[in-house]
Amino acid sequence: MIEEFPEDTYIYALTYYTNPMLRLFIILFIAVLSLVSCSEKKSDNQIYQKPLKEELDAYCTYLNADSSLHDSTYLPVFYQRFNRLVDENKIDSASQILFWAGRNMASNFKYDTAFLRVSINFVARHGSRIQGRYFSGIYHNIGVTYCDNGEYDRCSYYLNKGVIEPKDFYTYQNVADINYGLIFGHLNNGKLEQSLKSAYKAAEMFEEQKDTTFLAACYSGIACIFRYQDDYVAAENYENQGLKIVRKAKDTTGILTVSLNRIDLYNQMQHPNLFPFIDSTVNIFRQWTGKIEDDKLAVNSWYAFKLIHDNKLAEAKKVLEEIKPISLKRSYGSSLDYYYNASSAYDVKVGKGSENIGFYLKKIPQLKENEDYLRLALYNQILHDDAFMKGNHKAALQYLEAAQIAQDSLNNRALRIKVKEFDRKYQSEKKEQQIALQNKELTQKNTFIALLIASIIGLIAAALAYYLWQRQKTLKQEKESSTNFTKQLLENTEEERKRIAGDLHDSISHELLNLKSNLTQDTKIVSKKIDTIINDIRGISRNLHPVMFDKIGLIPNIEQLVERIQNQHNFFISTEINYSGSLNSANELQIYRVIQESLSNIIKYANAHAAKITIDEQPTHIMIEIKDNGNGFSVKETLNSGKAFGLHNIIERSRVIGGEAQIHSSADGTIITIHIPKTL
Incomplete structure (x- = not known):
C-alpha cells in the first residue's frame, strides 16, 4: 500500500x-x-x-x-x-x-x-x-x-x-x-x-x-510487453502495425515516435538494420517542423552513436557538442541516458577516459535498487572499458564481472516473471510430461538410433544409385557417340571412295580416252594431255595422303596445304610455327589431318575471310591452335546434333595422340586448341 x-x-x-x-x-x-x-x-x-x-x-x-x-x-x-x-x-x-x-x-x-x-x-x-x-x-x-x-x-x-x-x-x-x-x-x-x-x-x-500518434504508441507498448518476454518476432510485428497506422495517416509525429522505439528494439536485438534505421529516423526528424528538445537530444544521441560506430569521430564530436546544452538542462531521463552513453563511447573510442565516470558510479546503486539490469550491464561495461584503458586491470575485472551478473539477471528476468505467473497452472502438467518422458526415453533413443542408421544406409544407397545411374548415363552417351562416329566414319569413307571413283572416271578416264583418239595428232598436244593426267593423279594422291610426308615432315606439308588452299580459294591463312620435330611421323600425320579438317570446316561453314595456324612447342607440351574470324556456332548443340563429323574427327584424332582438343566459338569466330603432352 x-x-x-x-x-x-x-x-x-x-x-x-x-x-x-x-x-x-x-x-x-x-x-x-x-x-x-x-x-x-x-x-x-x-x-x-x-x-x-x-x-x-x-x-x-x-x-x-x-x-x-x-x-x-x-x-x-x-x-x-x-x-x-x-x-x-x-x-x-x-x-x-x-x-x-x-x-x-x-x-x-x-x-x-x-x-x-x-x-x-x-x-x-x-x-x-x-x-x-x-x-x-x-x-x-x-x-x-x-x-x-x-x-x-x-x-x-x-x-x-x-x-x-x-x-x-x-x-x-x-x-x-x-x-x-x-x-x-x-x-x-x-x-x-x-x-x-x-x-x-x-x-x-x-x-x-x-489520435494516430498515441494509437501507434500503444502498439509499441504491446511490443514492449513481448520484448520483456524475449519474443522479438512478436514485438517487431506490433511495431510494424504501429508504423503502418502513422504512415497511412501521414502522421510525422507518430512516425518519429514509433521509429525511436524501433531503434531501442533493434539495439536490444543487435539487429543488422539498427544503423540504417537510425539514419532514416534522423532524416524524419530533420524534416519535422514540431521539433522538441528532448526528441532532439534522443535522436542526435543515437546519431552520434552511429557515427562513432562508423568511425566518423569528427562528425560525432560535432553532434555531441551541439546537443550538450540540452543535456545540461536535464537531471534524468532516457534521452539524457542516451547522451551519456554516446559521449562515453566517443571518449573510449578516442582513447581518453570518460568524462561521465562519476555519473555512472553514482547511478549504479540506484539501478540496482530499481533492478534496471540492462543499464547496469551497460554502465559496468563502460566502466570496464575506461578502467582497462587506464591500465587499472583489477577494477576492469570487477566491472566486467558485475556487467556479466547484470546481463545474466537481465536474461532471466522475463523468464522469472513468466514462470511465476503461470507456475500453478502448468505445475501438474509438467510433472505428467516428466513422467511420460522418462517412460519413453529408452524407446526414443532406440528409435533415434534406428532412424539414424536407416538414414545413413538410405543416403549411401541413394548416393550409390545416383553414381551408378550417372555412370550408366555417361557410358551410354559415350557408346552412342562412338557408334555415331563409326557410322559417320563409314559413311564418309564411302563418300570419299565415291569421290575418288568420280575423279578417276570423270577426269583420268576422260583424258585417257581423249589421248587415245589423239595419238595420231601432234606429239606436243599428246604430251600436254599426259601432263594434265599426271597432275590430276597427283592431286588425288595428295588428298589421300601427303606426298613424301614421312621424309619432309610436318611443317613443309602444312605450308603446302596452306598454299594449295589459298590458291584454290579466295582465303588468307597465316602461320606461326615453333616446332622442332619432337613427335613421330604417325602423330605428326594426325596433327596434319586435324589442321586439314579444321581448314576444310572453316571454308565450308564459317564464312570467314582469314585464319591463323599456330604451333608452339614448350618443354612439357605442344600447343596447336587454329583460329578464324567467321560467324561462330554453338559448340554444344553442334556436337550433339549428330552431324558434326568434322568436329568429332578433330576430337578423336587429338585423343589418339594423347592430346585434348578444346573448341570455343562466339560471334567473333572460332578457336580450336589442342594440347599434346611431350611425354607421349
Missing part, C-alpha cells in the same frame, strides 16, 4: 533511471503530449471530439512554457500564486496552475520531491472540489514522473487514482493517457496481463479520438 505524504514530509530519495525499454515510451509519451493543444473546450455531443482552443491566463501561460521552466524564479512564482489561491479557497484556479506546472515539469523531466508532495496532498485533500480534467491530469503528472524515475509501484498507484468516468474531452484524454502510462507501470512490476489490458484500453480510447 502506498501512503500519502504528510504535509511536513519531504522526499529525499531520488532515483533517476527507469528500465530503458519503458523509459523511451515515457519520453515519447510526454513529448507527444506537449504537442497537444493546452486549452480546448468540450464538445456538445462527443467527449472524444477535439474542442476549440481556449485562452490561458498569464500565470498558466508562463507555467506551461518550456522556456520558463529554466528560470530560477519558476517555482517561487508558482508557489506564491498557488498558495495565495489556496488561502483564498480558490481551489479550481489553484488546481489549474498546479496541473500546468506539473505537466511542464513532467514533460521536461524535472523531478522535484517538494512539488510532488504538494501535488499529492492537494489532490488528496481537495479532490472532490477539483474538475475532472484537472483531477485526472494532476494524478497523471504525478504517475508519469514516478514512472520515468523508476518508482513503478508509486507510478501505478497514482495513475490508477486518476482513472475516473470522463465527461469531457480533456478528462477523456487524460484517462487515455493514464491507461497508456499504466502499460509500463504494470509491465515493470511483472503484471503482464494488467499491462496488456491497459494497452488495449488506451488503444481503444485513442482510436475514438482518432
Whole structure:
C-alpha cells in the first residue's frame, strides 16, 4: 500500500533511471503530449471530439512554457500564486496552475520531491472540489514522473487514482493517457496481463479520438510487453502495425515516435538494420517542423552513436557538442541516458577516459535498487572499458564481472516473471510430461538410433544409385557417340571412295580416252594431255595422303596445304610455327589431318575471310591452335546434333595422340586448341 505524504514530509530519495525499454515510451509519451493543444473546450455531443482552443491566463501561460521552466524564479512564482489561491479557497484556479506546472515539469523531466508532495496532498485533500480534467491530469503528472524515475509501484498507484468516468474531452484524454502510462507501470512490476489490458484500453480510447500518434504508441507498448518476454518476432510485428497506422495517416509525429522505439528494439536485438534505421529516423526528424528538445537530444544521441560506430569521430564530436546544452538542462531521463552513453563511447573510442565516470558510479546503486539490469550491464561495461584503458586491470575485472551478473539477471528476468505467473497452472502438467518422458526415453533413443542408421544406409544407397545411374548415363552417351562416329566414319569413307571413283572416271578416264583418239595428232598436244593426267593423279594422291610426308615432315606439308588452299580459294591463312620435330611421323600425320579438317570446316561453314595456324612447342607440351574470324556456332548443340563429323574427327584424332582438343566459338569466330603432352 502506498501512503500519502504528510504535509511536513519531504522526499529525499531520488532515483533517476527507469528500465530503458519503458523509459523511451515515457519520453515519447510526454513529448507527444506537449504537442497537444493546452486549452480546448468540450464538445456538445462527443467527449472524444477535439474542442476549440481556449485562452490561458498569464500565470498558466508562463507555467506551461518550456522556456520558463529554466528560470530560477519558476517555482517561487508558482508557489506564491498557488498558495495565495489556496488561502483564498480558490481551489479550481489553484488546481489549474498546479496541473500546468506539473505537466511542464513532467514533460521536461524535472523531478522535484517538494512539488510532488504538494501535488499529492492537494489532490488528496481537495479532490472532490477539483474538475475532472484537472483531477485526472494532476494524478497523471504525478504517475508519469514516478514512472520515468523508476518508482513503478508509486507510478501505478497514482495513475490508477486518476482513472475516473470522463465527461469531457480533456478528462477523456487524460484517462487515455493514464491507461497508456499504466502499460509500463504494470509491465515493470511483472503484471503482464494488467499491462496488456491497459494497452488495449488506451488503444481503444485513442482510436475514438482518432489520435494516430498515441494509437501507434500503444502498439509499441504491446511490443514492449513481448520484448520483456524475449519474443522479438512478436514485438517487431506490433511495431510494424504501429508504423503502418502513422504512415497511412501521414502522421510525422507518430512516425518519429514509433521509429525511436524501433531503434531501442533493434539495439536490444543487435539487429543488422539498427544503423540504417537510425539514419532514416534522423532524416524524419530533420524534416519535422514540431521539433522538441528532448526528441532532439534522443535522436542526435543515437546519431552520434552511429557515427562513432562508423568511425566518423569528427562528425560525432560535432553532434555531441551541439546537443550538450540540452543535456545540461536535464537531471534524468532516457534521452539524457542516451547522451551519456554516446559521449562515453566517443571518449573510449578516442582513447581518453570518460568524462561521465562519476555519473555512472553514482547511478549504479540506484539501478540496482530499481533492478534496471540492462543499464547496469551497460554502465559496468563502460566502466570496464575506461578502467582497462587506464591500465587499472583489477577494477576492469570487477566491472566486467558485475556487467556479466547484470546481463545474466537481465536474461532471466522475463523468464522469472513468466514462470511465476503461470507456475500453478502448468505445475501438474509438467510433472505428467516428466513422467511420460522418462517412460519413453529408452524407446526414443532406440528409435533415434534406428532412424539414424536407416538414414545413413538410405543416403549411401541413394548416393550409390545416383553414381551408378550417372555412370550408366555417361557410358551410354559415350557408346552412342562412338557408334555415331563409326557410322559417320563409314559413311564418309564411302563418300570419299565415291569421290575418288568420280575423279578417276570423270577426269583420268576422260583424258585417257581423249589421248587415245589423239595419238595420231601432234606429239606436243599428246604430251600436254599426259601432263594434265599426271597432275590430276597427283592431286588425288595428295588428298589421300601427303606426298613424301614421312621424309619432309610436318611443317613443309602444312605450308603446302596452306598454299594449295589459298590458291584454290579466295582465303588468307597465316602461320606461326615453333616446332622442332619432337613427335613421330604417325602423330605428326594426325596433327596434319586435324589442321586439314579444321581448314576444310572453316571454308565450308564459317564464312570467314582469314585464319591463323599456330604451333608452339614448350618443354612439357605442344600447343596447336587454329583460329578464324567467321560467324561462330554453338559448340554444344553442334556436337550433339549428330552431324558434326568434322568436329568429332578433330576430337578423336587429338585423343589418339594423347592430346585434348578444346573448341570455343562466339560471334567473333572460332578457336580450336589442342594440347599434346611431350611425354607421349
